[in-house]
Amino acid sequence: MALSSPTPKVGDLIEIFRFGYSHWAIYVGNGYVVHLAPPSEIAGAGASSILSTVAETAIVKKELLSKVAGGDRYRINNKHDDKYPPLPANKIVKQAEEWVGRKVRYSLIHDNCEHFVNELRYRVSRSDQVTDTVTTVAVASGVLAVLGIFGMALARSKRERQ
Structure with a gap:
């Protein structure tokens, strides 16, 4: 259609x-x-x-x-x-x-x-489809890395307080 x-x-x-x-x-x-x-x-x-x-x-x-x-x-x-x-x-x-x-x-x-x-x-x-997908994956990976680092810092801080 x-x-x-x-x-x-x-x-x-x-x-x-x-x-x-x-x-x-x-x-x-x-x-x-x-x-x-x-x-x-x-x-x-x-x-x-x-x-x-x-x-x-x-x-x-x-x-x-x-x-x-x-x-x-x-x-x-x-x-x-x-x-x-x-x-x-x-x-x-x-x-x-x-x-x-x-x-x-x-x-x-x-x-x-x-x-x-x-x-x-x-x-x-x-191919913009490829470029857009690579960009999305890179951004998502970066966000996950930052969240992982933040999570590790919180866990370390929690252990140190105990």
Whole structure:
């Protein structure tokens, strides 16, 4: 089910909301997207496709957006246009289509579907999902470390008073 957003334009990044993460594709026209999909990725599978995150390789596919999204919501999300100038649409599509059918290295941290589409649109390989998750884990670890130190200090203080 699409969000109420305009019809994608060629070269637009499409964010598809899966259970617990977003899958990314690039719109290449006539209802089609190109995306990086581990072999276990089942288009429109939603929650079950999270199993694809453990794959080491992926295949670049050209499929109908409606098939890739299935019942999941999606939106146009060219979120880095203010930071990086997008390549011309015809160049984005040309290079995206050159990748179709190729088997490539896949890593949830370094080479995922978001890295792939950002590289095609901006020539910058990045995944905000990965960056946000690493930041959250680092902050949580820091908080836990501070709480642990505070707890140890309280326990020491309590022992010293006894």
